[in-house]
Amino acid sequence: MDLSPFLFGLYKLVKYLVYPYTWLCLLLGALTLLAFLPHSPQRVRWIKILAASSSFVVFVLGLPLLGGTLVGLVEQRAGRFDPQAVKPFDAIVVLAGGVADKGSLRPSVELGDHAIRRTICGVELFEQGLAPRLVLTGGDASIFEEGPVEAVEMRRLARRLGVPDEAILLETRSRTTYEHTVQLKQILGQSTVLVVTSASHLARAAALFRKQGIRVEGFPCGYGERDRPGDLRNLDPFDLLPSVGALGKSTTAISELVGTVVYWLVGKI
16 A cells, blocks of 8 residues: 555654664764753763663674674675576566766766665666566655655666567656555566665565465565675775774664564564
8 A cells, every 4th residue: 555645754753763874963962961960869860871772882883893794684685696507587677776866966867876776786687588567666755745756767777778668668656665566466477576775675675565365586686795704814904994884784684674573573574
C-alpha cells in the first residue's frame, strides 16, 4: 500500500532517529542544556553520562575499523553472483538509488552516485544477455513539492549507454524498497528477476521480493568494503583514527539492521 504524503514525510523523519549523527545531536543538545542549568550532584552525573555517550558515538562509531567491520557484515550477506550458474531471467530490476533536483545552482537533474552505479551494473548485465528487459524503479520521493521521477532519469542514462527504448520498462510510483516490490509484483507477476542494488542493501531487498512471491536472484553492485570482516591484512594506522566516512559506514550498517528488523516485525519479510 502506498504511503500518503503525510505518512511518507513521517516515515522519512522517523528514519533520522536511526542515524548516529542524530544520536550525537540529541546527546550534545541535552548535555548543553544540563551544563547551563544550576548544578547538583545528580545533574553532574548526567552530564558525565551524556559526555561519555557523545564520545562513544564520535570516536567508536567513527572508527574506520569498526565502521568497515559493521558494513562488511551487512555486505557479505549479499552473497556472490555467478552468471554462469544461472539461467536467463525474465527481467533485470534496478532499484532506485537517489536523485537530486535542479535549482538555482545545479542546472539540471542529477542521479545520485548509487543510482548511477546501479544503472550501469544493470546495463552491463542486460548486455550480457541475462534478461530481455531492463526494469528501472523509483518515483518522485519529494515530500513538500513535486520533484524528478528517478526511474525516468535512470532511463536517460540507460539510453545513453545503448539500451534500446523498447527493452526498458519503468516503475514510477514507488519511493521505498517495500513499495518497489509491491509495484513490481503488479507489473511482473510471477516473473523471475535479477535485482540490482548496493551490496549493503541487497539482502533486505531480496527478502522483500521473496515475500511478495517474486522469484529473485540478487546482484550486489557497489561495495563499501574491500575485505571480509576479520581480514586484517590491509589494516593501517589510519583505520584507528575517527573519520566522517567511517561514521557513514556505521550509519549504513545500523540503518540496514534496523530496517530489516522493522520489516520483519511488521511481517514484510
